[in-house]
Amino acid sequence: xxxxxxxxxxxxxxxxxxxxxxxxxxxxxxxxxxxxxxxxxxxxxxxxxxxxxxxxxxxxxxxxxxxxxxxxxxxxxxxxxxxxxxxxxxxxxxxxxxxxxxxxxxxxxxxxxxxxxxxxxxxxxxxxxxxxxxxxxxxxxxxxxxxxxxxxxxxxxxxxxxxxxxxxxxxxxxxxxxxxxxxxxxxxxxxxxxxxxxxxxxxxxxxxxxxxxxxxxxxxxxxxxxxxxxxxxxxxxxxxxxxxxxxxxxxxxxxxxxxxxxxxxxxxxxxxxxxxxxxxxxxxxxxxxxxxxxxxxxxxxxxxxxxxxxxxxxxxxxxxxxxxxxxxxxxxxxxxxxxxxxxxxxxxxxxxxxxxxxxxxxxxxxxxxxxxxxxxxxxxxxxxxxxxxxxxxxxxxxxxxxxxxxxxxxxxxxxxxxxxxxxxxxxxxxxxxx
Numbered sequence: 001x002x003x004x005x006x007x008x009x010x011x012x013x014x015x016x017x018x019x020x021x022x023x024x025x026x027x028x029x030x031x032x033x034x035x036x037x038x039x040x041x042x043x044x045x046x047x048x049x050x051x052x053x054x055x056x057x058x059x060x061x062x063x064x065x066x067x068x069x070x071x072x073x074x075x076x077x078x079x080x081x082x083x084x085x086x087x088x089x090x091x092x093x094x095x096x097x098x099x100x101x102x103x104x105x106x107x108x109x110x111x112x113x114x115x116x117x118x119x120x121x122x123x124x125x126x127x128x129x130x131x132x133x134x135x136x137x138x139x140x141x142x143x144x145x146x147x148x149x150x151x152x153x154x155x156x157x158x159x160x161x162x163x164x165x166x167x168x169x170x171x172x173x174x175x176x177x178x179x180x181x182x183x184x185x186x187x188x189x190x191x192x193x194x195x196x197x198x199x200x201x202x203x204x205x206x207x208x209x210x211x212x213x214x215x216x217x218x219x220x221x222x223x224x225x226x227x228x229x230x231x232x233x234x235x236x237x238x239x240x241x242x243x244x245x246x247x248x249x250x251x252x253x254x255x256x257x258x259x260x261x262x263x264x265x266x267x268x269x270x271x272x273x274x275x276x277x278x279x280x281x282x283x284x285x286x287x288x289x290x291x292x293x294x295x296x297x298x299x300x301x302x303x304x305x306x307x308x309x310x311x312x313x314x315x316x317x318x319x320x321x322x323x324x325x326x327x328x329x330x331x332x333x334x335x336x337x338x339x340x341x342x343x344x345x346x347x348x349x350x351x352x353x354x355x356x357x358x359x360x361x362x363x364x365x366x367x368x369x370x371x372x373x374x375x376x377x378x379x380x381x382x383x384x385x386x387x388x389x390x391x392x393x394x395x396x397x398x399x400x401x402x403x404x405x406x407x408x409x410x411x412x413x414x415x416x417x418x419x420x421x422x423x424x425x426x427x428x429x430x431x432x433x434x
Contacts, residue, residue: 038115040125042112042115043112043125043127046110046112046127047127047128047129049084050084050092050108050110050127050128050129051129051131052083053079053080053083053084054080054095054106054108054129054130054131055131056079056080056082056083057075057076057077057079057080057083057095057106057131058076058104058106058131058132058133059133059425060075060076060079061075061076061079061097061104061106061133062104062133062175062428069097072097072099073094073095073096073097076095076097076106077094077095080092080095080108091110091111091112091113092108092109092110093108093109093110093111094108095107095108096108102134102177103132103133103134104132104133105130105131105132106130106131106132106133107128107129107130108128108129108130109126109127109128109129110126110127110128110129111124111125111126111127112124112125112127138334138335138336139180139181139182139328139334139335139336140172140175140176140181140182140183140335140336140337140338140427141182141183141184141185141285141318141327141328141335141336141337141338142172142182142183142184142185142337142338142339142340142427143184143185143186143187143285143314143315143317143318143338143339143340144165144168144184144185144186144187144340145187145189145310145311145313145314145339145340145341145342146161146165146186146187146188146189146296146299146342147189147190147305147310147342147343147344147345147389148188148189148190148279148280148299148300148301148302148303149190149301149302149303149304149305149343149344149345150301150302150303150304151301151305151344151345151391152301152344153301154390155390155412155413156413156414157301157344157389157390157413157416158299158300158301159413160413160414160416160417161342161389161413161416162296162297162299163417164416164417164419164420164421165296165420166293166296166297167417167420167421167424168340168420168421168423168424168427169184169289169292169293169296170289171421171424171425171427171428172184172424172427172428173287173289174428175427175428176287179287180287182287183285183286183287184285184286184287184289184292185282185283185284185285185286185314185317185318186280186282186283186292186295186296187282187310187313187314187317188279188280188282188299189279189306189309189310189313190279190302190303190304190305190306191244191303191304191305191306191309191348191349191351192242192243192244192268192277192279192303192306192309193242193243193279193282193309193310193313194240194241194242194243194277194279194280194281194282195241195242195243195265195281195282195324196241196281196282197239197240197241198241199241199324200236200239200241200267201236203257203259203264204256204257204263204264204265204323205243205264205265205266205267206261206264206265206266206267207233207234207235207236207267208231208232208233208234209231209232209234209266226247226248226249226262227262234266234267234268234269235269236267238269239267239269239277240269240277240278240279241277241281242267242268242269242277242279243265243266243267243268244265244266244268244306244309244351245266245306245308245309245312245350245351245369246262246263246264246265246266247261247262247263248369250262250263251308251309251312251369251373252308252312252369252372252373252376253312253373253376254312254315254316254319254322254323256321256322256323257323266351278300278302278303279303280295280298280299280300282313282317282324283295284317284324284325284326285317285318285325285326285327304348304349305343305345305346305347305348305349306347306348306349306350306351306366307343307347307366307367307370307393307396308347308366308369308370308373310341310343311339311341311370311373311374311377311400312373314339314341314377315339315373315376315377315380315382318337318338318339318382319380330380330381332381336383337381337382337383338382338383338384338385338427339377339382339383339384339385340385340387340423341384341385341386341387341397341400342386342387342389342416343387343388343389343392343397344388344389344390344391344392345391345392346391346392346393347366347367347370347393349366350365350366350369367393367396370396370400371396371399371400374399374400378402383402383406384400384401384402384406385401385402385406385407385408385423386398386400386401386406386407386408387407387408387409387410387416387419388407388408388409388410389410389413389416390410390411390412390413394409397409408422408423
């Protein structure tokens with residue numbers, strides 16, 4: 001018995017193996033802490049991905065008006081799913097969309113299965129993300145100036161342009177906070193612009209002119225005067241509504257025509273350059289999206305290129321008091337005016353007989369006229385986007401844009417879709433506010 005008591009007493013006082021026991025006990029919180037660091041890092045990654053996908057969904061929903069709650073949530077979910085595929089970490093739930101005046105709020109929650117925190121009984125982490133988009137509320141007038149020349153029949157260019165333009169109308173038009181906040185005009189162009197045959201009796205048209213006109217200039221400075229002798233006659237009968245450039249220097253301005261012939265727009269029925277006026281008539285600023293899209297669908301390609309006349313009539317549509325325009329008076333505080341100009345070729349036609357152009361082949365003279373009208377448009381406070389499709393004078397179009405970020409050059413028609421989406425998103429005046 002004495003020996004057993006001694007062994008038992010020795011066992012109670014023995015300190016060997018304490019470290020192993022203490023380590024075993026301490027290992028549990030250490031493992032939990034290490035697991036928490038790993039799982040929290042994974043949660044941070046998931047939160048950032050949720051936020052990025054939710055921002056994309058918010059911008060998409062922010063451009064939609066007149067939709068039901070279910071429609072908005074479906075749009076948001078589609079954009080979110082496209083940017084947060086199911087294979088990514090986390091299991092997100094449905095998106096909640098709430099509109100509050102000019103603000104759109106989106107919230108989404110996700111569950112992240114833990115890797116090591118399950119040791120402590122924590123099997124999932126709840127992660128949430130929110131996004132808020134603010135509609136700026138600024139009124140917007142947009143002129144779509146679209147090349148309808150024969151080359152637009154190549155490579156499906158016109159087909160893609162129609163689809164991209166209609167999508168832009170939906171996005172930009174849908175961003176209007178109140179009816180009338182956004183208005184859009186369409187200006188198809190070749191060497192001509194079609195103003196509509198209903199105007200055939202208007203005094204601002206002239207029916208006799210030359211191609212090119214015979215012009216003489218007398219005097220200097222304020223006394224300088226250019227006189228053009230017109231010798232060609234166009235019949236009102238059967239006129240399709242097309243007009244060509246005015247005489248210099250009226251060809252690069254939106255000044256109101258007067259009784260002076262040089263200020264008037266020459267009516268045209270030429271089948272050589274404008275495919276017998278097959279152009280669709282221009283559409284002044286409108287909020288009728290279905291009509292605008294129908295007119296775009298009806299566009300057809302034919303004829304040669306004069307970039308100047310497209311710019312001039314786009315400018316007309318955005319100018320208060322200009323011919324055929326119903327534009328509002330400019331007010332930078334609450335109204336933005338924008339021109340989106342697309343062409344797929346170099347200038348090949350120039351009516352004017354002034355300078356080096358002969359009116360039947362490429363002429364540098366019309367490029368100079370285009371540059372002059374672009375400068376005037378931007379000076380009038382209009383924001384200009386230019387899109388070069390496959391070919392065209394890149395330097396000229398880049399210089400015509402308000403800045404280099406607003407100039408696009410694409411090599412295939414399919415790229416137009418993304419370009420117009422980018423422009424539409426910029427014009428929809430949405431910004432991530434939170």
